[in-house]
Amino acid sequence: MNYLVAVLSDRIQAEAAYSELETEKFPMDTVAILGRGYKSADEYGLIDPQEEANRLSKLMSSWLIPFGFAAGFTFSLITGLNTFAWAGEIGNHIIGGLLGAIAGGMGSFFVGGSVGLSAASGDALPYRNRLNAGKYLIVVKGEEPLIRRATTILRQFNPENIQGYTDPTGR
Template identity: 35%
Template sequence: MTTPVGASVVVVLADRKRLHQLHSQLAERQPPMVQLLAIGEGETAFADVARLNPAAARQRRQRSMARWLIPFGFFAGLTFTYMTDLDTFAFAGEWSQHLVGALLGMGSGWMGSFAAAASVSSEEDDRIRSLRNRLEEGSWLLLVETPFGVEMPWALLQQAKPRAVVRLDD
């Protein structure tokens, strides 16, 4: 069972020593953090962090949209073939031509889920792009996710003198 996430932030730090100090301080806190991940050279690679991967987010959106667009397309295709009473797929027989129309509608819903997921650009994608730029400039990142209902330890984060603290969700 996964723990629901309360707040997610990425702390941008100037050096690796501060990164490890903050990581150990946060790891000792009770209740424990849902996720505490150091990102940078010699640590976890930026591309390996699913939470900071826009392609993974787009894939989740596509799957979510496909869950309702595919059945909708099936019924829309079926309804269209019955309403228009066209014999476009007459080779399949009277009953099967409606099924062929429904399957084509289902395929259209599947293709539409890709187009819709790719067309959405979230504000979080812009934040992630800025974090990637910070990492390329030589900074270190610490992904901190608290359990639901637990306040982010802002005072502790500020004591580490971060270059920036970026909220991933509002």
């Protein structure tokens, strides 16, 4: 499935572009307006970068925390450090493992969250920012010939940005 996203500066332009697409006999179930008074980014299904960052952070913690525990336990075992005399030999190794698990949790939170926030969101964040600034998006989804026709029509309205995407999942 291909997508075309055009950013228009105001509601009048967005409605005019939508009407023009309707006049040109586009299947209207393939055209959507996003903005105030129309669909929101969440209703349309634009990825929320914060949700993606949380998902990636949880995924990373599922393997970093146990790995951190094992690494901390092993480090304590190999070095023979007696950092907490009151805990005894086995207690010191367990505390080392717990500290390693905490470090793994922090790594998943900071690295997984920041990577998810910056890289995984793709162009969703700039589009969300434009919607928050009062702009409108016209989104057309369909096969390549339909997208080419829509591009020609939408260019007449001098959009701030017009970009095509191909969904690799085919949805």
